[in-house]
Amino acid sequence: MEAGPPGSARPAEPGPCLSGQRGADHTASASLQSVAGTEPGRHPQAVAAVLPAGGCGERMGVPTPKQFCPILERPLISYTLQALERVCWIKDIVVAVTGENMEVMKSIIQKYQHKRISLVEAGVTRHRSIFNGLKALAEDQINSKLSKPEVVIIHDAVRPFVEEGVLLKVVTAAKEHGAAGAIRPLVSTVVSPSADGCLDYSLERARHRASEMPQAFLFDVIYEAYQQCSDYDLEFGTECLQLALKYCCTKAKLVEGSPDLWKVTYKRDLYAAESIIKERISQEICVVMDTEEDNKHVGHLLEEVLKSELNHVKVTSEALGHAGRHLQQIILDQCYNFVCVNVTTSDFQETQKLLSMLExxxxxxxxxxxxVSVHFLDFKLVPPSQKMENLMQIREFAKEVKERNILLYGLLISYPQDDQKLQESLRQGAIIIASLIKERNSGLIGQLLIA
Amino acid sequence: MEAGPPGSARPAEPGPCLSGQRGADHTASASLQSVAGTEPGRHPQAVAAVLPAGGCGERMGVPTPKQFCPILERPLISYTLQALERVCWIKDIVVAVTGENMEVMKSIIQKYQHKRISLVEAGVTRHRSIFNGLKALAEDQINSKLSKPEVVIIHDAVRPFVEEGVLLKVVTAAKEHGAAGAIRPLVSTVVSPSADGCLDYSLERARHRASEMPQAFLFDVIYEAYQQCSDYDLEFGTECLQLALKYCCTKAKLVEGSPDLWKVTYKRDLYAAESIIKERISQEICVVMDTEEDNKHVGHLLEEVLKSELNHVKVTSEALGHAGRHLQQIILDQCYNFVCVNVTTSDFQETQKLLSMLExxxxxxxxxxxxVSVHFLDFKLVPPSQKMENLMQIREFAKEVKERNILLYGLLISYPQDDQKLQESLRQGAIIIASLIKERNSGLIGQLLIA
Structure with a gap:
């Protein structure tokens, strides 16, 4: 068991109560008081979450359980934890993992600096894992930092894209109805086979929904349901909402969720998750240049071309000077893409400053x-061979900063006298920059590309 | 309307009756006779397929209907047509598209050389589109090349990964039972909401299945069902199997399908489909070198390193000599990745020969x-600047062959005297080659990468 200090902010997040995701539901924070029930002395930790993560991922067709499969080298479950812990009103996150994965899970929590996490041992079925998580929240053990919440969220370790908005909706609905769960329209018609494997009947698609996660419950309701329910339910049941209905007569409120809630089930879902994550962190590029304020500065020209070529991406620029204060803010605001323009010197001085700040x-x-370390060169004035030495240099830098999860590439942009030709090489440079950012290909780090 | 000459083989396919996909069901062809019912004079074209493709893809969140969304620059529907037309016993493929997309569809058929396709106008709902497709097959019009099939397959334009094996299973089952459809286990529990938006009941997941595609029917059964069914069915119904049950008392056989059958519904599914396709065409690399037979040839050394670094990929090698006869066979066998080793000359002579063959x-x-055009260079013996001229050359080649859908990259591998250092630079080269093949990034064509 481990839990971070209460209220400790994630360093990479803008603040403990903001989601840090573009398009997040900003009405969420406004209703927090009523949801979390933070009257002093009464339920100081009113909302907790339980995450069953004991599955073996047999449908994935890979030996690693799917919650531990890497996406951009980070295990899937870490993305889900990140999604939950950026919601500041979730006070505790209890994760149920099998004994054999306990150490793996601890190292994930440490490496990615997850906070407010407690670990319990998973059961042999999903329901038993959830029950173990609830027990840990129910028992006021002397050494436990956990206390009984008013509302508990149950979520899946393999649904990494859950937003604060839908969490708030199910928690609010659970306070009113005792239980609530996210639903989605059915993608396929549901049929029931008869004993001979033929169609018995098909369900009317419009009258049914897929039950997804997250779900939320008044803690006393769901804990009572689990204490009452049969071994058969714990072994073969799939639906927590059904347990609340069957054992506590609590009719769950069903809340429409977004398509983002889907469960990573098959290998194709891992591919999709990776592409979505890559897309999300590629929405902003910061062009970093020296303090030169001239609007005709070649860095500004490149910025303009990037803006017109990549019309779905926010392109900003920032100077390295002024002790880099603004740049610090851009880093805090989680921009994951930098184009560093080196003009005043022929080596990597500007890039190295930026790399130090990032590190x-x-x-x-x-x-x-x-x-992307950008260099300009008029091939007619400087022999390209001179630049080959730089090339060797960037390979060493790239290897070094890769250890810190920075993917460094070089880009040599031809700088002809002719304005039209310059525009063309800048455009070519923008295409290469866009490709590098989109793919985040670690096999090509340290390469010097030419535009 | 257009239909290719019967039995015409796809040029890029190994033969009209082989699926050309690794892992395809080779037992399929053995049972063809009985399925297609090819007794002379009786139902010469016994199996046809209808593909409703009139949807507008509102769930995708993009303006292009999902069946026309590009994957590696080719529209999704073309992959589905390819999957159906490689099955030689499907004699006709009828595609229902809206009037406004008719010209787009015709140009897709022409550009990707699809055969045995007929186009009909889509209806306003999926059922009406299917009905239009069936009508085209039923009516023996004087100018139509279509004739009534014994069995008709109904498939979705947005399920591109259908294999011959499952098509054969549903067709065989349809001949026996009158109707058959592929099913999959449910990923989520299905619930029914009551009028107030609360949980009414949840279905036992193990007793229900998701109804997927393909489905197959005796033509007379499904055509009769569509002729009998109500406007309400045509407007709001979702399940063809249900129509066969309701109007022809035909209980469909349900056939377990593979996870590949999933429907491209959301944007994430497009991402997944792209990754799957990229993975499928990256399973084989052919190292092309000159006629030098020496086993110590640097091309063979690179081949060995590729084999040990990329252990899921089949690595072969082939000489450009002998008028390239063996290489022709590798191209016919659909290897989509070539590493061309240039050693005897300092320019792109070998690469150009290969490019001509591919074109x-x-x-x-x-x-x-x-x-990947590979060049070796001992930086101590040859000044790198000399190679910069080559660089300029490859950019022009790359631009040119991109028009023909060839992605050309350059790779300069350092060739030091020291054996261990050579191994290291070959290993580095293999990583770069693997990255280029995996990503197929068109933004980086014409670049000269350094290992």
């Missing part, structure tokens, strides 16, 4: 950060 | 082909 920050803990 | 073949029609 000092905790930005790279959760996601690989892309840095 | 003459039809290999690149369906998938982008990766060619």
């Amino acid at each position: 000092e920050s905790s930005l790279c803990i959760l996601y690989p950060v892309v840095v | 003459e073949s039809s290999l690149c029609i369906l998938y982008p082909v990766v060619v």
Whole structure:
């Protein structure tokens, strides 16, 4: 068991109560008081979450249980923990893992600096794992930092994209109805086979829904249901909402969820999750240049071309000067992509300054950060061979910073006198930058690309 | 309406009756006779397929209907057509598209050389589109090349990974039972909401299945069902198996399908489909070298390193000599990845020979082909600047062959005297080659990478 100090903010997050995800539901924080029930002295930790993570992932067709499969080198469950812990009103997150994965899970918590996590041993079925999680919250053990919550969220370790908005909705509904769960429209029609393997009947699709996660319950309701329920339920049941209905006569409120709630089940879902994560961290590029304020500065020209070529991406620029204060803010705001323009010197001075700042920050803990070191060169004035030495240099830098989860690439942009030709090489440079950011290909780090 | 000459083989496919996909069900062809019912004079075209493709893809969240969304620049529906047309016993494929997409569809058929396709106008609902497809097969019009099949397959335009094995299973079952459809286990529990949005009941997951595609029917059964059914069925129904049950008392056989049958529904499914396709065409690499037979040839050394670094990939090698006869066979066998070793000359002579062969073949029609032009250089003996001229050259080649769907990259591998250092640079080269093949990144074509 371990739990971080209460209220400790994630270093890479903007603040303990903001989700840090673009498009997050900002009405969420406004209703927190009523949800979390934070009257002093009464239920100081009113909402907790239980995450069963004892599955073996047989449907994935890979030996690693799916919750531990890596996405951009980080295990899937860490993304789900990140999604829950950025919601500050969830006071405790209890994760149920099998004994054999206990050490793996501890090292994940340490490496990715997860907070407010407690570990319990998983049971042989999902229901038994959840029950173990609830027991840990129910028992006021002397050495436990956990206390009984008013409301408990139950979520899956393999649904990493859950948003604060839907968590708030199910918690609010659970306070009113005793139980609540997210649902989604059915993608396929559901049929029932008869004993001979033929169609017995098909369900009307519009009248049924897929039951997804998260779900939330008044703690006393779901804990009572688990204490009452039969071994058969614990072994073969799949639906917590059904237990609340059967043993506590609590009719769960069903809440429409977003498509993001889907469960990573098959190998194709891992591919999809990786692409979604890559897309999410590629929405902003910061062009870093020296203090030169001239609007005709080649860095500004590149910025303009990036803006027009990548119209779904936010492109900002920032100077390295002023002790880099603004740049610090951009790093805190979780921009994961930097284009560093080196003009005043022929070596990597600007890039090295940026790399030092990134290494000092905790930005790279959760996601690989892309840095493209851009160099301009008029091939007619400087022999390209001179640049080959730089090439060797960037390979060494790249190897070094890869250890810190920074993917460093070099980009040499031709700088002809002719304005039209310059525009063309800048455009070419923008395409290469976009490709590098989109793919985050660690096999190509340290390469010097030419535009 | 258009239909290719019967039995015409796809140029890029190994033969009209082989699936060309690794792991395809080779027992399939053995049972063809009995399935297709090819007794002379009786039902010469016994199995046809209808593909409703009139949907607007509102769930995808993109303006393009999902069946036309590009994957590796080719529309999704073309992959589904490819999956059906490689099954030689499917004689006709009728696609229902909306009037506004008719020209788009015709150009897709032409560009990707699809055969045995007929187009009909889609209806406003899926059922009406299928009905239109069936009508086209039922009516023996004077100018139509279509004739009534014994069995008709109904499939979705957005399920591109259907295998011959499952098609054969549903067709065989349909001949016996009158109707058959693929099913899959439910991923989520299915619930029914009451009028107030609360849980009414949840279904036992083990006793229900998701109804997927393909489905197959005796033509007379499903055509009769569509002729009998109500407007309400045509507007709001979702399940063809249900129509056969309701109007023809035909109880469909339910056949377990593979996870591959899933329907591309959301944007994440497009991501998943792209990754799966990339993975499938990255299973084989051919190392192409000159006629030098020496086993110590640096090409063979690279081949060995590729084999040990990429253990899930089949690595072969082939000489460009002998008028390239063996290489022709590898191209016919659909290898989509080539590493071309240039040693005897300092320019791109070998690579150019390979590119010419590829351009003459039809290999690149369906998938982008990766060619890595590899060059070796002892930096101590040759000044790197000399190689910069080559760099400029490969950019022009790359631009040119991109038009033919070939992604060309350069790779300069350091060739030191020291054996251990050579192994290290070959290993580095293998990592870069693996990255290029895995990503198929068109933004980086023409780059000269350094190992």
